[in-house]
Amino acid sequence: MPMQEHEHETAMRECIEAGLFDPQWYRETYSIDFEDDFAIFSDYLTKSRFSPVNPSPAFDSETYLRENIDVFHHQISPLYHYINNGKIEGRTHGPAINRWSPREILTPERTIGEKAKTLKIAICLHIFYDDFIDRFAQALDAFPVEIDLLLTLAKEEFTDHARNTLGGHPRVNKTEIRIVPNRGRNFGPMLVEYSKEIKEYDLFCHLHSKKSLFSGKEQTQWADYLTEYLLRDPNIISGVLNSFAEDEKLGLYYPTTFWMMPVWVNHVTMNVPFIREWEKALDLPPGTEFISYPVGGMFWARPEALDGVIREGWEYDDFPAEPLPNDGSMLHALERVLGSLVEGKGYKQFFYYPTTGQFTTDQSYTTSSYRGTIEQHLPAIQAHACISFDVFDTLVRREYTVADYAKLKLGKHLCEQGMVDDPHDFMKLRNSAEFELRKRANFQGDVVIDDIYKELGAKLGISEADADGLMRKEFELDLEMILPKNEMVELFNHLGSVGHKLWVISDSYYTREQVGLMLRKVGIAVPYRLLVSSTEQKRKDNGSMWAMIKQDLAQEGIDRHLHIGDNVVADAQRPGDIGLTTFHILHPMEKWQALGFPKVLRGSDALDEGQILKWGKLVSQVGRNPFIGE
Template sequence: MSKFRRFLKRLKLNDTPSTDDEVMDSTEQAELGDAGSDESERPIPENLVKYKEHFDIAVELGLFDIQWYEAHYGTFESDIAAFADYIEKSNFANINPSAHFDTESYLRRNLDVYHEEAPPLLHYMYFGAQDKRAKSNAQVRWHPKDALVANETENWKEQKVAIVLHIFYQDSVVKFAESIATLPLNVDVFVTAASGEIAELATQTFNSIATVDKVQVKHVPNHGRNFGPFLVEFSEQLLDYDLMCHMHSKKSLYSGREQTQWFDYLHQYLLKDRHTVACLLRLFSEHEDLGMYYPTSFWMMPGWVNHWTCNLPFAQPFIDQWQLDINSDFVNYPVGGMFWARPKALAPLLSKTYAYDDFPGEPLPNDGSYLHALERVLGLLVEKQNYKQFFYYPTAAKFTLDKSYIYINYTKSTEQLFHEVQNFEIVSFDVFDTLVNRQYVAPDFAKYRLGEYLVEQEVVASPELFVKLRNDTETQLRIARDHKGDLGLAEIYESMAKELGCDPEQTSQWCELEFQFDLQIMSGKTEMIQLANRLSDLGREIWLITDTYYSEQQISMILRHCGLAIGFRLFVSSELKVRKDNASMWQYIQSIIKEKEMTIVHIGDNVRSDAQLCGDHGITNVHVLHPKDKWLAAGFKPNALTKGMNDKYESLKWGPLLSKFGRYPFFGN
């Protein structure tokens, strides 16, 4: 047990009851009037006495400001109640106690404090400042473009509401029950329970709550995670309700101990917080076009959590069935699978009859399945039904329709990026679209240029046919090898020689021409090249790790051509016969790091290869935006290139714009 955890245990601040009942909505504030305006004359409630000493110190240090806190997060019964509210939420919610302390920055810099699930402000006051751990002033990472204000309506408490719970962990029954008991309206509760014991406890517990009218509990098999059971058991019944709230017990196991912050965050802003719940119910009542609500994605998740990752193929049945339009690799969806919705907005999903065999069984991968895809298409389905999604951003305490929150983590200046990676002994970079840009973005452009040349030589009928032949040859070679290992450009052209009945020496010349055409349209991404040079000057080892059919010599030529004038170590898939996109490269890198006993961070643009699989092998990484992703993130309309249409004239039209705009892969410069 850490010194700080022992400290918290003595203070009994790490297992305190919630103070949510101290937060008042606008109606309660009006009823209170001037009562308690002189706080010094009122006794401190017994459950808040333990906060008094820490509150006084925080105020004296200028780290807690009651006026600032209430201006951001609502009115509280007392200053101590506001302080307690912050302390109890601060290990999972990205809210700040004043303008002089940024909770998120402190926890990101001090993951040991985050993993302790400890109040960061108290850690800084009693330990961090003494240990010279840095703090930051409160930062504004994202400004919602609009704000939804929850107005009073006549019938918001008359909405027919279903609370739908999938409970795998028994201790979650009490957590859910405590929140449901404080709801401002009566509800029906539907439970799918992972065991008979949980089913029995849930039946007894939820039936004892005054705000619950009806309870249905089903003991279900461990099949289909949180979606399968509720769809099998309750889907069509839910269509009779105005609103539904779907939640499930969730725990993350890492850092050697159980972590609940992700669940705590979703629970807080979906069901537990009285003010938030009252507001979202009012908003649903007032705006009939609102179809789904959830808080913005958990702030300690990686920036790419709102990416399709490897789930798009699994989503194809939903895309085809519901005629969904996919314009971006990033998508707004309830990360974690918990949300409020109008059942009417999900009617195509809920109006079917399901069996457990419709869903994949355990064990499921961490990502990449029918269920991961279903989670991602929910928001798209709501919008296809002509409803809107809306969100709650805790830092600003605002409800909003603004969907750009999914790019919060992609606002970063070059200086911030440098400070984020400078302390690692090894900094590795992906090459293409991270350090190097193609003027026309699409890698097929060089192949098209070669196709035009071969049309002139009367070798092929059209450049389009040549590009297809070139790509099909590569694909067939990979299939023949069962996608194991890798292959080089020369091997592709040797195979094409056989296909076309050409002299291998001739196709060898074509091979070199493809490389030269590609080299002509490549340039360095200035800020990223400068970052690598600057880190090298600090004595950091620079590694370059790339999945490519080019040889090590050709990659070296590209990098020198693009202005990388430092020493570096190359890891090229075509020569090593291991790749990032199937994780074999990361297994190889992991073995080297273990032997060298050095720290490493990897920077790259491919969510799957450079971030997700890299992280799965314990390697810290920084995901950067591909030029196409940055274009869409900025709010520009999709075009032929962002849709993956590799047409020459569209590449000539849009390529230079995308390339220039995406040169620095973050917003902030």
């Protein structure tokens, strides 16, 4: 017996004796027919390096890897590490945690069915790094049916390797190879080269080798995770193909989002303008903030379900040139509209959730990480010496949710006085004055509400004193509607009372003094440092504030800092990009959406006072506590 196999068998026996590995439970949970217990243990050892599968109800793999990030980075199976090293080192483990229980379960057969065998299938692989040629070939070794390969290669010199290794693979019938420019990331080559061919198939799978960076870190386990549940595991792939074969309304499949991604990764993030362009081009209604989409751009689909994207006529010039940002481009937006496109065509998405071994059409996994209570997160929060908080929708909320409602109310007041004809016209004029100031400053720094009203006063033809009075009135109207997010205020005061250094950081045109009044009103009662963009002339949402914060932390010798906020870009993505630790909480509207309530206060409804009064208070009350299931 080889040394490694002997070590694994010894470890398996120890795990069984310790009650941490239950072969029968694993077999039943993951619906796989293994030859023997050692085959089951080997399957766990392989998958648990990159996937949150559990060996038994007594051991939670995800928790162990999150609490021992060195084990994750070294790609060691968590239970194997614990039984061989972790226990001796004093590391702890806990029982399996139910983080999400999918509804709407699909139960396809896990061996390939006769109907699925008749499907005409293409696998589209984009090879940017040639080491993936062997990886993909190995992943195809146990593929349950024969397929055609449509390859796009980044370099001519990859051709022989690809043709010999993939083209000569026993599961491959036919191979097409195209050499492509570095344009369009993974989508461009597939769409330009093979849109016509893809339409000839019942199903196609798209994978790529490009080692994407997410917030500056290469995700090798992410690639393994996607390859496993899209290509390598015959048990899962048989379930996928059987599902497509048995239900013609299933249009798109991919595993649930890689579990070590930030909790907010299923958000639209910086891609809103690009998403709106795609929605317009594809005749789709505006989507929501949290969406189900194939994070990483790899998936199975019916070609007709992606009609409009899978179409002839694409050219490389249709796609932006490299280098592209980590996020915020038409290509990042494209993967985010695939789900809504499929649903717009009358099809459904379905997913595989590795933790429970289930297929499902339930999309609530996108916000499942926000379930729980503040108390559950308190130990992790308190592990940081310095904790910063956002203001609006983090510590304070507005009674009617809508940020511009104070401006609308001021417009109504001026309308009653005969100063303006329509409150909405006033609001547009007020916002245009703000925009003009930002434009004049080349969108650098930030604007102050005093200057906004000086600009507005000139547009209205009133004195500076009268303009100042209007500015004060807007603030008073907004202040009247400011309410506490009680649980968050209590958390803030608790942290301050036990000695944590607290900072409050806000992007706002209000002055530092005005923001301070709002915080005082909601009950902030411990010392804190207040940083407001209008004073600092730096903003969170463009990263300039975070560059300053990082410098300040270094100068003060603070190495354990955490920022808490509700805005995905300003409070999570931007600071995360420069290595700061963040804790994202749901905005009231996002929690409303996550709970499945109707879409409200969107588009023109967001500034319709009747709709604001009807829904705004409800949304604010629901969103008071940012966690789901409190």
